[in-house]
Amino acid sequence: MREQTVSAATVQTHELASQLRVLFGALSRRIRERARFDGLSNPQKAVLLRLESEGPSTVSALARAEGVKPQSIGQTVAGLRAAGLIEAAPDPADGRKTLLRMARAARQRALVLRAAHEDWLFGILESRFTPQEREQLRDALDLLHRFIQP
Amino acid sequence: MREQTVSAATVQTHELASQLRVLFGALSRRIRERARFDGLSNPQKAVLLRLESEGPSTVSALARAEGVKPQSIGQTVAGLRAAGLIEAAPDPADGRKTLLRMARAARQRALVLRAAHEDWLFGILESRFTPQEREQLRDALDLLHRFIQP
DNA sequence: CTAATATCAGGACAACTGATATAT
DNA sequence: CATATATCAGTTTTCCTGATATTA
Numbered sequence: 001m002r003e004q005t006v007s008a009a010t011v012q013t014h015e016l017a018s019q020l021r022v023l024f025g026a027l028s029r030r031i032r033e034r035a036r037f038d039g040l041s042n043p044q045k046a047v048l049l050r051l052e053s054e055g056p057s058t059v060s061a062l063a064r065a066e067g068v069k070p071q072s073i074g075q076t077v078a079g080l081r082a083a084g085l086i087e088a089a090p091d092p093a094d095g096r097k098t099l100l101r102m103a104r105a106a107r108q109r110a111l112v113l114r115a116a117h118e119d120w121l122f123g124i125l126e127s128r129f130t131p132q133e134r135e136q137l138r139d140a141l142d143l144l145h146r147f148i149q150p
Numbered sequence: 151m152r153e154q155t156v157s158a159a160t161v162q163t164h165e166l167a168s169q170l171r172v173l174f175g176a177l178s179r180r181i182r183e184r185a186r187f188d189g190l191s192n193p194q195k196a197v198l199l200r201l202e203s204e205g206p207s208t209v210s211a212l213a214r215a216e217g218v219k220p221q222s223i224g225q226t227v228a229g230l231r232a233a234g235l236i237e238a239a240p241d242p243a244d245g246r247k248t249l250l251r252m253a254r255a256a257r258q259r260a261l262v263l264r265a266a267h268e269d270w271l272f273g274i275l276e277s278r279f280t281p282q283e284r285e286q287l288r289d290a291l292d293l294l295h296r297f298i299q300p
Numbered sequence: 301c302t303a304a305t306a307t308c309a310g311g312a313c314a315a316c317t318g319a320t321a322t323a324t
Numbered sequence: 325c326a327t328a329t330a331t332c333a334g335t336t337t338t339c340c341t342g343a344t345a346t347t348a
Contacts, residue, residue: 028178
């Protein structure tokens with residue numbers, strides 16, 4: 001009686017899938033647990049750093065950039081506004097939009113975050129990777145993006 | 151008045167950090183939204199597939215393998231037991247342990263999950279990657295693991 | 301007595317859906 | 325009228341912490 005044939009390659013792919021499953025899960029949790037430090041949630045840090053590097057934006061634009069619904073960024077932004085880290089003003093050119101920009105206090109906060117390498121991902125990239133490995137990582141981005149493509 | 155010096159390499163690393171931030175976030179969400187299909191949550195699928203490939207286990211061992219707390223797997227397992235997909239029996243050799251194994255119904259369920267390529271990660275690995283690219287991905291695992299190391 | 305295992309109870313985080321108001 | 329933007333309210337998912345009982 002013959003065993004059902006399962007190629008070695010298929011078995012290896014299942015193993016890879018399993019490793020990726022654990023890796024991706026661990027990544028989410030690791031990222032989430034970073035949130036407790038420096039008093040800002042991860043979405044808040046992401047928004048703050050994005051406003052710093054790309055300038056003023058809107059709820060909808062931020063949502064598109066982060067790949068989430070506007071309502072989700074809305075909550076994030078509400079927290080940042082309450083903390084006085086970002087300021088909102090109506091867009092003179094389009095009355096539907098509310099332009100969001102970093103407040104002065106936040107600029108310093110972002111500088112500190114970066115200078116002290118408190119930005120978790122940046123810190124790891126600097127401390128645990130050689131320039132060449134960062135290059136490898138950049139190359140792997142294309143592959144990883146296939147997991148989130150529609 | 152001189153500009154403050156920020157090397158091009160540092161700017162590139164910040165960009166890489168930002169891309170990774172978005173990628174990792176999108177990955178978590180993509181994985182989460184897969185849960186709605188085939189009636190099992192992701193943790194449930196992970197546990198089921200692990201019990202299938204590695205045989206009977208315990209709550210604590212599963213928690214270690216998945217990198218979460220035993221209480222988290224406990225909830226997952228409770229759901230699977232309620233659905234009749236796994237069975238529990240006291241370990242004769244160690245009274246503290248409860249051995250978990252797939253129920254008969256679940257074996258078929260897992261077979262179906264796999265045969266039909268309903269396992270999301272496996273499906274993507276098979277359909278969107280060449281064998282050579284899967285090899286590249288395996289190589290990148292080492293790099294990615296650095297993000298979750300203590 | 302200390303360590304490991306399992307489980308109960310409650311809470312936090314970050315996304316979601318649906319509905320609504322306003323401006324283009 | 326159809327589309328885009330912002331926001332209110334409530335829900336879901338998945339993990340967490342803390343406490344407790346049992347066995348090694």
